[in-house]
Amino acid sequence: MLERRSRTRFLRRIGNVAHHIFSWVTFLFLLTPLLIVIPISFSGGSYLSFPPESYSTRWYETYFAQDSWIDATILSLQVGVVATVISVAVGFLFALGITRGLRKWGPALEKVALAPMIVPSIVYSVSMYSLFSRLGLVGNWFGIALAHAILCLPFVVIVLTASLREYDIDQETAAMGLGASRLTAIRRITIPQIRPSLLSAAFLAFITSFDELVVAMFLSGTFGTLPKKMFDNIRLQIDPTIAAVSVMEILMVILVMAVLMRLNRANVGRLS
Amino acid sequence: MTGALVHLRGPRATGMLLTAPAAMLLLVLFFYPLATLFLTTLHPDNIENYARVVSSGTYMQVYLNTLRLAVIVTVIDLVIAYPLAFYMCRLTGGSRMVAFFLLLIPLWTSQLVRTYAWMVLLGRNGPINSALMALGLTDTPLRLSNSEFAVVIGMVHILLPYMVLPIYSSASKIDRSLLEASRGLGAGAFSTLTRVLIPLTIHGVLAGVSLVLVLSLGVFIMPALLGGGRVPVIPLLIEQQAGSFLNWAMAGTFCVILLAMVLVIFWLIKLSTRLLVRGRVHA
Numbered sequence: 001m002l003e004r005r006s007r008t009r010f011l012r013r014i015g016n017v018a019h020h021i022f023s024w025v026t027f028l029f030l031l032t033p034l035l036i037v038i039p040i041s042f043s044g045g046s047y048l049s050f051p052p053e054s055y056s057t058r059w060y061e062t063y064f065a066q067d068s069w070i071d072a073t074i075l076s077l078q079v080g081v082v083a084t085v086i087s088v089a090v091g092f093l094f095a096l097g098i099t100r101g102l103r104k105w106g107p108a109l110e111k112v113a114l115a116p117m118i119v120p121s122i123v124y125s126v127s128m129y130s131l132f133s134r135l136g137l138v139g140n141w142f143g144i145a146l147a148h149a150i151l152c153l154p155f156v157v158i159v160l161t162a163s164l165r166e167y168d169i170d171q172e173t174a175a176m177g178l179g180a181s182r183l184t185a186i187r188r189i190t191i192p193q194i195r196p197s198l199l200s201a202a203f204l205a206f207i208t209s210f211d212e213l214v215v216a217m218f219l220s221g222t223f224g225t226l227p228k229k230m231f232d233n234i235r236l237q238i239d240p241t242i243a244a245v246s247v248m249e250i251l252m253v254i255l256v257m258a259v260l261m262r263l264n265r266a267n268v269g270r271l272s
Numbered sequence: 273m274t275g276a277l278v279h280l281r282g283p284r285a286t287g288m289l290l291t292a293p294a295a296m297l298l299l300v301l302f303f304y305p306l307a308t309l310f311l312t313t314l315h316p317d318n319i320e321n322y323a324r325v326v327s328s329g330t331y332m333q334v335y336l337n338t339l340r341l342a343v344i345v346t347v348i349d350l351v352i353a354y355p356l357a358f359y360m361c362r363l364t365g366g367s368r369m370v371a372f373f374l375l376l377i378p379l380w381t382s383q384l385v386r387t388y389a390w391m392v393l394l395g396r397n398g399p400i401n402s403a404l405m406a407l408g409l410t411d412t413p414l415r416l417s418n419s420e421f422a423v424v425i426g427m428v429h430i431l432l433p434y435m436v437l438p439i440y441s442s443a444s445k446i447d448r449s450l451l452e453a454s455r456g457l458g459a460g461a462f463s464t465l466t467r468v469l470i471p472l473t474i475h476g477v478l479a480g481v482s483l484v485l486v487l488s489l490g491v492f493i494m495p496a497l498l499g500g501g502r503v504p505v506i507p508l509l510i511e512q513q514a515g516s517f518l519n520w521a522m523a524g525t526f527c528v529i530l531l532a533m534v535l536v537i538f539w540l541i542k543l544s545t546r547l548l549v550r551g552r553v554h555a
Contacts, residue, residue, distance in 0.1 A: 015461070023359040026352055027374040030432065033389030034381060036399065040392060048392065050399045086297075094294035101287020113294060116302055118538055120490025122507040123527040126514055127305035130312070130524075150302050153294065182286070204380075211382040214492050214507075218514070230384045234391070234497055243392075246385040253380045257373070 034250055041243035048240065059244040068229065069241070076210055076226035079141055083148035083209040088202050090149070091156030096186070099164040110161055117154040124151070125218035132219060139221025147215050152205035159204065163197035164190075196264045203256055306531075313524045321525035331509075335529070338505040341420070342488040345427045346435075349484050350477070352428070353435035357476075358469075360436070361444045379433040387497050390426045391417060394498075418500025426494040431487055435480040442476030443469075474548055482541040486534050506530045 036050070041059055043052030063069045094113060098106035116124070128147050129138065137143035167190065175185035191198070213227040220228060226245075233242055312318060325331045360371050378386065392398055394416035401413040416422060446469070454464045470477070492507040499508075506526060514523035 012461075019355060019359055023356050023371075026356050026432075027371065030378045030429065031374055033386050033393060033429065034378060036393055037385065037389050048395065048397075050392065050395075050397065050402065090294045090297055093290045097287040097290030100290070101283035101285070102291065105287075109291060109295075113298065115298070118486045118534060119306070120507060120530060120534060122490060122492055122510050123309075123531050124302075124306070126510060126520070126523050126527050127309040128301070129514070130309065130520065131301075131305040146301055150297065153298070157294075207380050211384070213384060214511075227382065227384055230382075230388075231493070231497075234384070234388055242388050246382070246388060249382050249385055250377075254377060257376065257380065261369070261373075 037243045037246045037250070040240050041247045043240050043243075046239065059240040062239075062241050063244050063248075069245070072224055072226045072229040075141060075223065079145045079148060079216075079225060080206045080210040082142065082145035083152055084202050084205040086145070086149040087152035087156050087205045088198065091153050091201065091205075092160055092198065094153075095157055095160035095164050099161060100169075106161075110157060113157045114154045116150050121151070121212070121214040125215045128215065129218045138219055139223070141220075141223075144216055144219050144225065145209070147219060148209035148212055149205075151212060151215065152208045155204040155208060156201040159197050159201040160194070163194045167194060196260070199263060200260055203260060207253070309524050310528055312521070313528050318521040318525065321522055322529075324522075325525055325529060331526075334504045334506055334509055335533070337503075338489060338507075338530075339533070341424065341427070341503070341505060342485050344424060345431060345488045346481055346484045348424070348428050349432050349435040350481060353432060353439055353480060354473075354477070357436050357439035357443050357473075360440050361446075375433050375436060378429070383430055383493050386430060387426055387493050390422065390429065390498060394422050394425070417498065418502060420499070420503050422498040422500075423494050423503045426498045427488055427491055430491075430494065431484045434483045434487060438479035438483065439473060439476040442473045442479075446472050475545065478541055478545045478548075482538055485537055485541070489530065489534050489537070 039052055039055075040048065040050060042055045042057065044054030044056040044058065045052060091113075094109075098109050102109060124147075132138045132140075132143050171189050171193075172182075172185045175189045176182060180188065211227060212225075213231055216225040216228050217231070224232070230242055230245060233239070313321065360368065360375075363371055393400055395401070396413045396415070396417070398417075400416060401410075404410045404414065450468060450472075451464060454468045459467065490507060491505070492511065495503045495505045495508050496511075499505075507530075510523050510526045510530070513519045513526060
């Protein structure tokens with residue numbers, strides 16, 4: 001009996017260790033591709049090799065020196081910001097609507113707003129191309145921003161409805177009982193408390209647009225967003241400029257994520 | 273007019289007003305173009321495209337291949353994500369934060385960046401081949417890139433967080449005392465898994481499965497860049513028809529069939545979720 005118990009305990013410990021190892025190997029698998037581009041971006045040779053034979057910053061210089069890279073980046077930033085503003089504004093109102101007045105229809109309506117997530121982007125691109133070519137909007141950056149806003153909307157709605165459902169609505173009602181209008185109550189009481197979620201939603205929306213390739217490829221016409229420029233470059237020749245761009249994008253994501261986590265923690269601290 | 277407005281006061285009217293902008297945007301820029309696309313493929317000039325696709329062995333093969341790839345990726349992701357999600361539940365404080373960071377950074381990094389990284393990693397002179405040759409496991413570099421293997425790895429990598437997050441969210445709600453009870457009542461690890469853990473996380477599992485399946489059916493970047501033209505999938509076919517052949521009618525037909533496939537799979541998983549959950553309540 002005692003022997004059997006010590007055997008199961010031994011087996012459990014083995015399982016435990018295996019679970020540890022498996023999990024951290026998986027995290028390593030997730031992270032490796034992001035780490036590998038760092039040394040490549042600093043390689044000195046003009047073709048791809050790993051590990052690089054010499055080191056330099058020439059690929060970063062290439063990126064900053066070429067107008068086509070800078071133009072593509074500026075275009076993507078512009079499209080991303082406009083898509084974010086539209087999707088967060090519209091998505092915030094939508095989330096308020098389904099968590100306030102339309103409690104009964106809320107879940108059904110929420111599903112409708114999530115629909116863009118399950119439609120393959122290539123299918124959406126083809127359908128938008130035919131709409132925009134009739135309207136003469138193909139090749140217009142604002143057209144891409146509009147289409148991106150649709151793709152961003154599900155993420156915004158998921159984040160904001162979740163946070164508004166958790167939020168204690170009595171605070172808003174109390175403010176109104178003290179004479180504030182609904183609008184003032186939302187502006188002064190609700191928005192400050194869900195600010196971290198608003199920022200997360202904006203971040204997700206921006207990333208979704210900034211990375212989006214397929215819709216931009218179909219709708220952009222002759223000019224290109226950053227992902228389109230990257231895609232064409234990867235297809236034609238793999239030079240380490242892509243790696244330099246990649247490293248800068250990864251740094252941007254890590255920076256914003258760290259800020260968001262810090263804000264979220266500050267917020268949790270204040271509430272508890 | 274004023275009378276109508278007064279009449280419209282109340283929480284429901286406010287709710288409708290608040291949801292109106294998003295609803296309009298979705299209607300005009302999402303549902304309308306998709307409906308138009310569908311109707312165009314039904315036009316007498318185009319309707320025979322459906323017969324062309326269905327009767328063509330090559331096209332049907334590509335659909336099957338797309339589905340097969342999606343299933344492979346989903347199964348691999350499920351097998352990896354399930355233990356990982358439970359592991360993340362066990363972590364506390366700082367290490368849980370780190371784990372989330374490690375899971376979310378890849379999720380939020382550009383798919384193009386990650387695909388490019390895999391092209392480098394799996395390349396002829398890439399680090400994996402160098403390591404294999406240094407270890408003496410192979411004399412000549414293996415062709416890892418430009419293959420289905422590369423596409424599967426890339427997709428598994430990119431879609432893994434979508435599987436982990438829903439499973440994590442249902443696993444984190446499990447009361448740990450249930451596991452101890454199961455153990456105390458004499459259940460082994462296996463029956464605890466099949467009779468306690470899996471039923472309690474079935475919601476998260478099915479949510480993750482449907483998300484990963486649906487997303488992998490529409491994946492374009494990985495087959496285009498890591499497949500080297502050897503991995504035929506429907507999104508590539510659509511891009512070719514539209515971009516190279518300018519045959520938008522045919523591209524539209526492919527789109528409608530792909531979307532139908534996605535919706536049927538989505539609906540089937542939804543249905544099985546309902547059945548499984550109800551079955552559990554009755555049992």
